[in-house]
Amino acid sequence: MLTRVSELYYLQKIRNRIEKENHVVKKTTLFLMSVTMTTFFAPTVSAGNLVLMTGEEAGAYYEFGNVLAREINDSSDTSVTVAASADPMENLQAIADGSADLAFVPSDIMTYAYEGSVLFENEMPQDFSAVASLYMEPVQIVTCNPDIKSIQDLNGKKVSIGTLSSNVRFNAIDILDVYGLSEEHIIPVYESFDDCADGLRDGSLDAAFVTADAPLPAITALSTVEHFRFISLDDDHTEALLEVYPYYSRSIIDAGMYDLETDVNTVAVSAVIITRNDTPEDDIYNFISSIFENRDTITDAHQKGAMLDPEFAASIFTVPYHAGATKYFEEKDIPFF
Template identity: 40%
Template sequence: MKKRKFLLFTALMLVLSMVLAACGGGDSKEEGGGEGKSEEKPKYMSILTGGTGGTYFPLGGSFAKIVSDATGVSTNAETTGASAENMQSIKDNKGEIAFTQTDIASYATEGKLMFDGNKIENIKAIGTLYPETIQIVTTEKSGIKSVEDLKGKKVSIGAPGSGTAANAEQILEVYGLSLDDIEKQDLSFDESVNGIKDGNIDAAFVTAGTPTAAVEELSATEKVVIVPVEADKAEELIEKYPYYAKEVVPSGTYKLGSEVPTVAVLAMLVVKADLSEDLVYDITKSIFENLDQVTHAKAKQIKPENALNGVGIEVHAGAQKYYDEKGIKAAE
């Protein structure tokens, strides 16, 4: 009898422990794209940016300080190969916040192009920031004046893992060219500029906010030429790839005598989906309400009221909470 009571008591305790374990499981992080599952703040966060010659890195440095001060979480900006690499790094848990292009974020979440068979499901948007201008950079002495002139030339299309390569391929496409028509080089912005300076390459695609540090550096010693993307070709590109928009490189930028027509995508910030709603709210609020602390010229184009325009992927609940409080909605 005593043995039977003991066995019954043991069985009840086992059932109770299983129930408690199941109830407690909701606080653990989920695999994949579960949002806001971790209520604990991480001790450290990385903002994945791009190369030192682009716009992401200096902005990321300013954002890291702002976020650290606001959240108490030690946050650092890291140099990377930019957009596509950053998406993969988020998937691989190598960073918590990342800069990317809107088109690349869409490819990642849909498993298209460079993410074919490698869908990224654990990213959510904080919001868009500013136009990422596609600049086809060369010098006057190269003799290159049009996209057609790139045929047969040594042309950098950006670092491996960057979003610039997709932009280059799509722009060449609307001009009836392909990557096979150029001597393709896979170089970072800094490497591209040095290659142009040294005469090792003829031109480079640079997708970044203007002015771009690496191109400004080039303009100090060379007469920079930005190859135009004419209006009819821009319209053809936008019709096929709607995430593009018409843009210009303003007169005076890189000592240009007149503005140059081109196209742009948007820069955006994304986060790991499982960061808590409260933390992402604090990150979003701190960045958009402390832009006066950002010295880079691009900060003037970053406005919270535009942050939901062109996002293209799901917005994190913490960021959405901030926009809802401010009455911010995506443009119709």
């Protein structure tokens, strides 16, 4: 049954893509840039100035985005300026209104926006392109309640599932769903993990979901509390989740990240870079090639550089890639959807 659901999902993706490719309307460029193009003796040909939306200044997107921007600025003719933002929703809005050229988004939010589903079900699907998938962001489910050992044990419990419009909430709903539960089976608390940590510590909150790169400092601080534990996902329910919601991937949180006794089995979404459809091909080529041809330099500046993998970058299949990205993948003989 789940295999059939998955088959229908993929068929619908293909139909959606054909419709978008047949009806896409290019946005009118808001301003013209005078660019002198030089093609001799240089591997890059564009001199575009791109704005990259990231995240909060204290967050991973902003920090890593600045590392990537410095490398691109140093190794190509394309210039990238990093801008902070409140959340992925603001990033998508900036792409839609033309105030940004590139943006970090989680893969699930990207898929919702492109399809016009879930958070975007009452809006027109957005037109943008994928550039690269960068690294995984695991769904981390924690509790300090000794009676909670599995997802089923969340039934009737007070659980933080992120803010109302966050991808964390929908990650929680997806996971609850494959275990036969829903938002109505728990007492949901809509707040960020930083805001709910005290509730977990004093017992007024039973469990919490958070989707973020591990190790997360707020979880590390909580790990010394009595009865603290992660809730793992079992293999059967993980497989069911991947069949119905293929923008997730299996993920393992290494025990050493939080000084645990065993690894934690969970799922993850990926941190993705998207761009406007009208961003020049040469600039996107410069952007992606500068990143993946200089991974060692980026890794020296930030630990996430070690996670960069061109094949993983080309693994997105719910949103079409920008021509500048496909040019790079084709040069490297990397298959993409």
